[in-house]
Amino acid sequence: MKINPQLEDLKTSLLTQIQSLTGQKSEQEALNEAATLSFPNSKNEEWKYSPFSVVKDTNYLVRAGQGLAVGSIPTEDLADCHLIVFLDGAYNQNLSSKEEIKGLKIGEIKDFKGFTKSYEHNIFDQLNSSTANISGLSIEVSPKTIIEKPIVIHHINSQSDSAAWVQPRIQVKVGEKAEVSFAEIWESEGNQTIVSNAVLEIDVAQSSFVKWFSLEKSNKDSSLVNQTRVEAGEKAVFQHIVVSLGDGYIRNNLEIKINGTQADAHMYGLSLGSARLHVDHHTFVNHKAENTTSNQLYKSIFSGKATGVFNGKILVDQVAQKTNAYQSSKNILLSNDAKVYAKPQLEIFADDVKCSHGATIGQLDEEPIFYLRSRGLDEATAKQMLVQAFASEILMKISNNVLHSLFSKEVEAEMERLIQIN
Amino acid sequence: MLLKIENLHASIGDKEILKGINLTVNPGEVHAIMGPNGSGKSTLASVLAGRADYEVTAGSVTYRDKDLLELSPEDRAREGVFLAFQYPIEIPGVTTINFLKTALNEIRKYRGEEALDAVSFLKRMKEKSKLVEIDQALLSRSLNEGFSGGEKKRNEIFQMAMLEPRLAILDETDSGLDIDALRIVANGVNILKTPSNATIVVTHYQRLLDYIIPDFVHVLWNGKIIKSGTKELALELEEKGYDWVKAEAALV
Numbered sequence: 001m002k003i004n005p006q007l008e009d010l011k012t013s014l015l016t017q018i019q020s021l022t023g024q025k026s027e028q029e030a031l032n033e034a035a036t037l038s039f040p041n042s043k044n045e046e047w048k049y050s051p052f053s054v055v056k057d058t059n060y061l062v063r064a065g066q067g068l069a070v071g072s073i074p075t076e077d078l079a080d081c082h083l084i085v086f087l088d089g090a091y092n093q094n095l096s097s098k099e100e101i102k103g104l105k106i107g108e109i110k111d112f113k114g115f116t117k118s119y120e121h122n123i124f125d126q127l128n129s130s131t132a133n134i135s136g137l138s139i140e141v142s143p144k145t146i147i148e149k150p151i152v153i154h155h156i157n158s159q160s161d162s163a164a165w166v167q168p169r170i171q172v173k174v175g176e177k178a179e180v181s182f183a184e185i186w187e188s189e190g191n192q193t194i195v196s197n198a199v200l201e202i203d204v205a206q207s208s209f210v211k212w213f214s215l216e217k218s219n220k221d222s223s224l225v226n227q228t229r230v231e232a233g234e235k236a237v238f239q240h241i242v243v244s245l246g247d248g249y250i251r252n253n254l255e256i257k258i259n260g261t262q263a264d265a266h267m268y269g270l271s272l273g274s275a276r277l278h279v280d281h282h283t284f285v286n287h288k289a290e291n292t293t294s295n296q297l298y299k300s301i302f303s304g305k306a307t308g309v310f311n312g313k314i315l316v317d318q319v320a321q322k323t324n325a326y327q328s329s330k331n332i333l334l335s336n337d338a339k340v341y342a343k344p345q346l347e348i349f350a351d352d353v354k355c356s357h358g359a360t361i362g363q364l365d366e367e368p369i370f371y372l373r374s375r376g377l378d379e380a381t382a383k384q385m386l387v388q389a390f391a392s393e394i395l396m397k398i399s400n401n402v403l404h405s406l407f408s409k410e411v412e413a414e415m416e417r418l419i420q421i422n
Numbered sequence: 423m424l425l426k427i428e429n430l431h432a433s434i435g436d437k438e439i440l441k442g443i444n445l446t447v448n449p450g451e452v453h454a455i456m457g458p459n460g461s462g463k464s465t466l467a468s469v470l471a472g473r474a475d476y477e478v479t480a481g482s483v484t485y486r487d488k489d490l491l492e493l494s495p496e497d498r499a500r501e502g503v504f505l506a507f508q509y510p511i512e513i514p515g516v517t518t519i520n521f522l523k524t525a526l527n528e529i530r531k532y533r534g535e536e537a538l539d540a541v542s543f544l545k546r547m548k549e550k551s552k553l554v555e556i557d558q559a560l561l562s563r564s565l566n567e568g569f570s571g572g573e574k575k576r577n578e579i580f581q582m583a584m585l586e587p588r589l590a591i592l593d594e595t596d597s598g599l600d601i602d603a604l605r606i607v608a609n610g611v612n613i614l615k616t617p618s619n620a621t622i623v624v625t626h627y628q629r630l631l632d633y634i635i636p637d638f639v640h641v642l643w644n645g646k647i648i649k650s651g652t653k654e655l656a657l658e659l660e661e662k663g664y665d666w667v668k669a670e671a672a673l674v
C-alpha cells in the first residue's frame with residue numbers, strides 16, 4: 001500500500017503526543033495497536049471515495065480538555081435539555097448541567113477497559129481508545145427509567161491559532177425498558193482547523209427505546225470521523241438521525257447489531273452543503289435474530305463541489321428469519337460539480353426475509369418549480385420551498401420540539417446559503 | 423383591452439405547434455377555446471403562463487399594455503395571469519396553505535400592497551374554500567398528494583379564488599371530472615367573474631360550457647383559430663363534431 005508521507009508524519013506526531021498524555025495499560029495497548037495501522041487512503045475499499053485527508057503542512061496538537069480558555073456556550077436554544085459539554089474533545093464536568101436526574105448516571109470513564117464489544121478496529125478507534133480515560137464520558141440509564149429531558153452533548157472547542165486533534169469517547173448503557181433521547185451537537189466555528197476523531201458505543205438493552213440525534217456542523221478546515229457502534233437487545237427500538245452541514249470532511253461509520261428478536265433500528269440522515277463538503281455515511285446493520293427490522297433513509301442536497309457517499313451494508317444471519325430490512329438514498333444535486341456515490345451491499349443468509357434498497361440522484365424537478373412560479377413565487381423561493389419539503393421528511397422524525405426547532409434552524413440557514421450560490 | 427395575441431407562433435423543439443394565433447380578450451369576457459386533441463390548445467395556455475419548454479418564434483402577446491412574453495412566469499402571476507393546470511402536480515411536503523400564503527404576499531408586494539396578516543389570510547381562505555366547496559383539511563396537506571381528480575381541480579379553482587386574477591386560463595379543467603365536480607368548479611368560476619376580469623376556458627368538450635357560458639367560442643385546429651363565434655358555435659360543434667369546421671377552413 002502506498003503510504004501518504006504527510007499522514008505518516010501526522011501519525012508519528014500523534015503517537016508521540018499521546019504517549020506523553022496517557023499511562024494506563026488499556027490505553028497503552030490501544031496506542032501500540034495504532035502504531036501498527038495506517039490512515040486509510042483511496043486504495044482501501046471502505047475509504048475509496050473518502051480518503052482521509054487533513055489540512056496540508058499543518059501541525060496538529062492533540063488536545064484533551066487541557067482547560068484552554070473558552071467563550072460562552074450558547075444554551076438559549078437548548079432550554080429544557082440536560083446539557084453535557086465536551087471541551088476540546090474531553091468531557092467537562094464544570095461546564096455541564098449540575099442537575100441530578102433520577103436513574104441517570106453521568107461521569108468520566110476513568111477505568112477504561114477497552115471496547116465494550118469486539119469488532120474490527122481501525123486506526124481511528126485505536127487512537128481514540130488511547131485517550132479514553134482522560135477524555136471519555138460514561139452514561140448509564142437505569143432499567144425502567146424514562147428520562148423526559150433530552151440529553152444534549154455539546155462538542156465545543158476553545159479558540160486557538162494552532163490546529164487541534166480531539167478524541168471524544170462516549171460509552172452509553174441504557175437499561176431494560178428505559179426510554180431516553182440524546183442529541184449530539186458538533187460545533188465548528190469560523191475557520192478553526194480541527195480533526196475530531198470520535199467513538200461512541202451504545203448498549204440498548206431489552207425493550208428499551210433510545211433516540212440519538214446528531215447535528216454535525218463543519219467548516220472548510222474541519223474533519224470529523226464519527227464512529228458509532230450500537231447493540232440492540234430483544235424488543236429494543238433504536239433511532240438514529242444525523243444531520244450533516246457545512247464545508248468540511250465528515251465520515252460517519254454507524255454499525256448496528258440487532259441481537260434480540262423483535263428489535264428495530266431506524267436510521268436517517270440529511271446532508272446539506274455547498275463548496276467542498278464531503279459527507280460519507282457508511283452504515284452496517286447486522287440482523288442476528290428473528291423478526292427484526294431495520295429501516296434506512298439518507299437524503300442529501302448538494303451544490304458547489306459537495307460530495308456525498310452512501311455505503312449501506314446489511315448482513316442478515318442465517319438465524320435471522322423474517323427480517324425486514326429497507327434502505328434508501330435520495331439525493332438532489334443543484335450544481336454540475338456536486339457528486340454522490342451510492343452503494344448498497346446486501347448479504348443475506350436467511351431465506352425468509354424482506355429486503356429492499358434503492359438510490360435516486362437528480363436535480364430539482366422543473367415542473368414543481370414552474371407550478372410555484374406560476375402562482376407568483378420567484379425561482380429562488382420556489383426552489384427553497386421544494387428543498388425544504390425534501391428535507392422535512394427527515395426533520396419531522398425529530399420528535400422533541402426543542403431539538404426539532406434547533407436542527408431545523410440550522411438546516412434552514414444552510415439551505416439559504418445553498419440556494420443563493422445557485 | 424386586456425389581452426391581445428397577434429400572429430403567435432410557438433414551437434417545441436423543431437416542431438411548430440402554434441402557427442399564427444390571433445385573439446383579443448376584453449375585461450368581463452369569457453372566451454372558450456375548443457378543438458380536437460393535438461390542435462395546440464394546451465400549448466397556447468402554457469405559452470401564456472410562461473412555460474419554458476416552448477419557444478415563441480414569431481408574433482406578440484400584449485397584456486395590459488405590457489409585452490407578456492418578456493415577463494417571467496412569476497411576474498405574469500403578479501400581473502394577474504393565472505393558469506389552472508390540466509394536470510395539477512403533487513408536491514410532497516409543501517402544503518397549499520403554505521405556498522399560497524407566500525404567493526399571495528409576493529403578489530401583493532409586487533403591487534405595492536401590505537402583506538396579509540395571518541388572521542386576514544385565514545379568513546380569506548375560509549371564505550374561498552366554501553366557495554369552491556373544498557375541504558379545508560385538504561389545504562393543510564401536501565399539495566395534491568393523495569387528492570382525487572376532482573379535489574385537484576377544485577384546489578386549482580380555490581387558488582384562483584385566493585389570488586383573484588385579472589386573466590384566468592383554465593386548461594382542460596373539465597377533464598376527468600364527474601358531473602358534480604364539474605358543477606362545483608363551474609360555479610366557482612361564475613361567482614368569481616367580475617366586469618374587470620376575464621376568463622379563457624380551454625376545453626375539448628362542450629359540456630363545461632353548459633355551466634360556464636362563454637361570450638365567444640373559438641375553434642383551434644392545427645395551430646390556428648379557424649373559426650370564431652358565440653356560444654351557439656359550441657353547441658353546433660357538440661352536435662356535428664369538428665370535421666365540418668376543418669372542411670370549411672380548408673376551402674378558404
